Amino acid sequence: DAGITQSPRHKVTETGTPVTLRCHQTENHRYMYWYRQDPGHGLRLIHYSYGVKDTDKGEVSDGYSVSRSKTEDFLLTLESATSSQTSVYFCAIRLAGNEQFFGPGTRLTVL
Amino acid sequence: QQPVQSPQAVILREGEDAVINCSSSKALYSVHWYRQKHGEAPVFLMILLKGGEQKGHEKISASFNEKKQQSSLYLTASQLSYSGTYFCGTDPSGGSNYKLTFGKGTLLTVNP
Numbered sequence: 001d002a003g004i005t006q007s008p009r010h011k012v013t014e015t016g017t018p019v020t021l022r023c024h025q026t027e028n029h030r031y032m033y034w035y036r037q038d039p040g041h042g043l044r045l046i047h048y049s050y051g052v053k054d055t056d057k058g059e060v061s062d063g064y065s066v067s068r069s070k071t072e073d074f075l076l077t078l079e080s081a082t083s084s085q086t087s088v089y090f091c092a093i094r095l096a097g098n099e100q101f102f103g104p105g106t107r108l109t110v111l
Numbered sequence: 112q113q114p115v116q117s118p119q120a121v122i123l124r125e126g127e128d129a130v131i132n133c134s135s136s137k138a139l140y141s142v143h144w145y146r147q148k149h150g151e152a153p154v155f156l157m158i159l160l161k162g163g164e165q166k167g168h169e170k171i172s173a174s175f176n177e178k179k180q181q182s183s184l185y186l187t188a189s190q191l192s193y194s195g196t197y198f199c200g201t202d203p204s205g206g207s208n209y210k211l212t213f214g215k216g217t218l219l220t221v222n223p
Contacts, residue, residue: 042215102152
């Protein structure tokens with residue numbers, strides 16, 4: 001079974017502080033994605049990766065950066081968190097049948 | 112551009128049927144359907160590829176009309192466990208990065 005962990009699961013931070021969210025997979029899948037989910041907006045793609053050190057922007061990438069130095073880890077960084085980045089963040093991997101498998105999510109609150 | 116889902120919400124009694132629609136302004140290569148229960152991650156239901164095929168998963172099935180750029184999810188004889196928010200995700204290109212654009216979701220509530 002595909003396995004994804006996200007850390008931390010919950011975080012409260014203050015405006016202006018940097019925040020890094022981690023997504024870890026156990027099965028060597030090439031494609032990984034970061035989404036944010038907000039009421040009334042559904043899931044929106046922030047960034048995605050198609051291999052180690054290969055990343056690209058999604059539809060809501062402003063204020064976010066990503067890195068992937070190892071196949072298993074995909075990091076999402078908020079350089080200077082703002083209240084508008086309060087959200088639930090989901091990481092996903094693409095499985096062999098093209099479906100996406102989602103991690104448990106990280107609830108981030110920016111005060 | 113985000114696909115449009117309708118209805119936004121629907122309330123059923125156990126055993127009733129429902130249809131959830133997903134429309135895109137772009138030509139589509141594939142449509143994915145996911146269900147999310149409150150406080151949990153979205154879970155994959157099925158994928159439909161260009162070609163108008165219909166798929167089924169127990170009492171949940173879906174169709175894809177590529178000419179109309181629409182997909183519909185059919186829930187038959189609904190069960191309490193079907194409650195949740197349903198999302199469609201669309202892929203216009205079938206490109207190798209497999210990016211999906213999700214609709215805003217349809218909240219389905221099944222009551223006893």
